[in-house]
Amino acid sequence: MSSNQESNNSIHRSDEELQKLAVGKLKLHDAPITLVEYDLHWPKAFEREANRIRSVLGSKALQIEHVGSTSVPGLCAKPIIDMLLVVENSADESSYVPELEAAGYILRIRESEWFEHRLFKGPDTDINLHVFSSGTSEIDRMLSFRDWLRSNKSDREKYAQVKRSLAKSKWRHVQHYADAKTSIVQEIMERANDNI
Incomplete structure (x- = not known):
């Protein structure tokens, strides 16, 4: 275990x-995280899934966005399309x-204490479909982070560097890797918020 991971184990x-x-x-x-270079096919994969979700949910899908690292051209990422689905009430x-x-779609995570977040996996495309209720502050945070990384090369490169460093460690759960990125995400968000 790397000292980097040991220091993050407390969280x-x-x-x-x-x-x-x-x-x-x-x-x-129980393995390192696989990161790949940005793939021009990711936006197409997102659009295909977004269209399928719209056809399934109709007007219940209030907003569907491509989020996470695969939504940022030039950023390395796990080859999993992160999607944001906004519904009226994710707890319902x-x-x-x-x-x-x-x-x-398969419901995999139910986080009632964290904005009533739900996470689904896709039927045939490797996605993480994050579902939140309309008006949830996490929606704006996810979109702001994406938009900032798309427009700020320095922070995009800094984020990629931290991700690559963390990815080399062996992670018991992918969530532990995600949690370990919290401090760099917060640091970048503070800069993004200062520039709004």
């Missing part, structure tokens, strides 16, 4: 904590989950 959530959020059995990663699962599940 890592335990298997038990992560299992409480997981729908189904929690999967161990009966209003949208059955339609998504019928189309092959």
Whole structure:
């Protein structure tokens, strides 16, 4: 284990904590994180999934956005398309989950204490579909972070450097890697907010 990971272990959530959020059995990663260079096909994969979700949910899909590292040209990323879906009330699962599940999406995470966040995996494309309620502050944060990285080369490169460094460690859960990026994300967000 690297000293970098050891220093981040104090913020890592335990298997038990992560299992409480997981729908189904929690999967161990126990490996480094695979990062790849930006792929020009990612926006097309996002559009294909967004169109499928719109066709499934219709007007219940208030907003669908490409977020995360795959939405930032020039940024390395895990080859998983992060998507943001805004619905009226993400806690009201009966209003949208059955339609998504019928189309092959699988509910994997339910975080009631964190903005009623839900996460689905896709039927045939490797995606993380993050679902939030309309008006949730996390929506603006995700979009601001994406937009800042798209327009700020210095912070984009700094973020990529931290990601590459962290990715080399062996991570018990992918969530631990995501949690370890918190400080660099906060640092970048502070600069982005100062420039609004």
